[in-house]
């Protein structure tokens with residue numbers, strides 16, 4: 001605790017949000033490498049509960065960072081997203097629509113890139129408390145006291161920075177998730193036909209979300225990543241039983257009894273009213289807010305990192321660390337539109353999803369839209385090298 005260090009930028013957390021912030025800063029100016037310290041309470045490769053689905057938004061951002069496609073880590077491509085309600089299925093196609101990675105591999109790969117660029121990641125170092133004044137933010141960790149000219153709070157949904165920015169008593173919208181990973185046969189249809197399931201049928205059992213099944217490659221083993229997402233946006237409605245819904249989903253899709261160990265984690269949802277900064281500290285990734293419709297957070301975290309980097313560059317150029325413009329910058333960006341649109345759809349649909357007639361109408365309209373909506377451009381590895 002005796003150590004003290006002055007630093008220009010302290011990033012708390014080395015998930016996709018913190019690592020993307022750092023990579024975007026050094027991409028434009030290598031001298032940032034000596035000005036950033038990242039503290040991470042765990043050490044890479046670290047376990048992370050996550051479906052590992054990275055959509056085209058995230059793949060584009062990785063391309064921005066010079067990370068070639070196909071990604072240089074094990075991944076499974078999903079070309080057919082099956083949105084299921086009762087007996088009805090909407091197919092959303094693209095080559096790929098998204099890819100599934102193992103988060104431990106993905107974050108470790110990004111962390112290595114950050115370290116290769118010269119930035120120090122202090123692993124096994126946990127931010128414990130924050131205080132700020134006009135000149136710097138003081139961050140106490142289990143190993144050091146930092147005086148940072150600016151701080152990025154990329155410490156996830158349960159982190160200290162979100163609480164610091166929001167203060168006590170602010171409403172905190174969180175979704176609940178349960179996940180289970182099991183081995184899969186190599187010839188499973190999900191791998192051959194490259195599809196993933198998002199099953200919304202459990203909205204009939206009060207779920208405000210879906211049960212998912214993703215094909216995955218975990219430690220070189222074909223696997224299924226399955227889970228349940230519950231946005232809980234309509235608070236007045238009864239709570240769904242997530243373990244029961246996951247058990248039913250496993251029975252329906254795999255005819256498997258439900259014997260596996262479950263793990264769960266809440267995630268902090270985006271709303272257009274979320275606070276995203278205080279002077280000298282800005283939030284990125286889950287601490288700022290995740291897509292409320294699907295609970296998608298990896299691609300948004302990469303995008304928040306890019307916006308945080310732009311905001312920080314400007315602050316260090318002008319000496320204005322109020323970060324007053326950060327929220328506006330996020331809301332008017334592609335990320336802001338993406339999250340706001342999903343928040344509107346999520347809010348409307350999860351309030352009405354208990355009505356079967358509404359769900360059938362939604363699937364009729366959605367099915368028509370999916371047929372006429374153009375598929376995204378096919379991703380060829382060569383395109384990423386251009």
Ligand SMILES: Cc1cc2nc3c(=O)[nH]c(=O)nc-3n(C[C@H](O)[C@H](O)[C@H](O)COP(=O)(O)OP(=O)(O)OC[C@H]3O[C@@H](n4cnc5c(N)ncnc54)[C@H](O)[C@@H]3O)c2cc1C
Nearest residue numbers: 013015016017041050051052053127155156285286297298
């Ligand atoms: C079950 C589940 C399934 C999901 N599936 C998907 C999916 O398929 N696709 C998708 O896009 N999103 C998914 N998400 C959401 C996704 O995992 C997150 O949105 C994403 O990890 C956000 O990245 P981040 O960098 O903001 O935070 P994190 O990835 O949570 O990283 C935060 C980092 O900060 C560190 N940290 C925390 N506190 C401190 C501290 N005090 N000091 C130092 N370090 C600290 C943590 O150890 C961690 O490394 C899922 C989430 C869950 C729970």
